[in-house]
Amino acid sequence: MSDDSSRPSDRDQEVARAAAGATTGSGASEHGGTTASEPLLQLKNLEKHFPLTQGIVFKKTVGHVRAVDGVTLTLGRGETLGLVGESGCGKSTVAKLLVALEKPSDGQILYKGRDVARMGRRDLKQYRREVQIIFQDPYASLNPRMTVGDIVAEGWSVHADIAPKKGRLQRTQELMDRVGLNPDFVNRYPHQFSGGQRQRIGIARALALQPEVIVCDEPVSALDVSVQAQVVNLLEDLQDDFGLSYLFIAHDLSVVRHISDRVAVMYLGSVVEEGTDSDVYGSPSHPYTQALLSSVPLHEPHLRGQKDRILLQGDVPSPANPPSGCRFRTRCWKAQDICATEPPALVDRGQGHPAACHFAEARSVVPVDVE
Ligand SMILES: Nc1ncnc2c1ncn2[C@@H]1O[C@H](COP(=O)(O)OP(=O)(O)OP(=O)(O)O)[C@@H](O)[C@H]1O
């Protein structure tokens, strides 16, 4: 067990508590189910623009950070959608919008066909129970002053109907056991656990509320590679057992490949390519996806040297002042005049899956037999 000296901020814990469903309001709600063909979750042209302000006493809005700028995605029942992109492209903001920790500036989130923004108090409470989140830094999202048992059981104080008071300890220990933690450690504190074990505590806390969807915001990025695989395997097992749907966020395409049915690639607030695992890895068609894939290290020695190496020039532009037309054009080796004036739509231009590039063209970047 490690002794991590870093301390979580109050804000991180507040976010984690809110995500665990700590809303006010009471009572159960009737909840509609999805039809077989209807996605469980739909994001339609979702936008989140944070105001940029100046001045201390008299605050003046001088612009907006377009963190999420027109994201359309779907998540089916029992499906895992990987969401990948560089730091700052808006992945966590999508996650927070999904679990109602942020309100969209525009666009819609539909859950089982219903607009989350129009849900009443009772239904929103139910939504917050059914759509849970786990975070990149499990320590920052766990209250260091609470025992593991209290952390896992915390959501039941709001959703009391899930676990009657009598028997909560046993239920907590069952959950700990299910995620691979020793149930005898129920009275220990987060600092007494290793990074991987803390992530298991976060998973147990999410599971305690019997969710349908778990938004996994870079859940393994802070962990050692060997531990990453164990946590990903656990998430896959839980998905099979409980029929969960995952939005799995990562900045590395290799991490999401193992777990995702479909993958969406984000750049500067928008989705630039989307497809099945074999679409995105086998025939990436957007230059940004091709560059991201080319930076994934190959573990198979015999395949090294067979990879197409694409080095991206320049930094990611500021989301407060994104380039006109195609946002990727300042770093794109294929850019032409039209790219500065016309934003490319996210459509299939003959590659079999959508890519937001006027000149989308499938290119094999990594050998197909790479795991
Ligand atoms: N509350 C906020 N107010 C202002 N800007 C914000 C806020 N939250 C996020 N941003 C900005 O929105 C953009 C997207 O941030 P976000 O955290 O969603 O990115 P990310 O893809 O999750 O990055 P990372 O990989 O580093 O976690 C960034 O430029 C960030 O600075």
Ligand code: SF4
């Ligand atoms: S639209 Fe133009 S700038 Fe954008 S990715 Fe395609 S070629 Fe590059």
Ligand SMILES: [Mg+2]
């Ligand atoms: Mg993030």
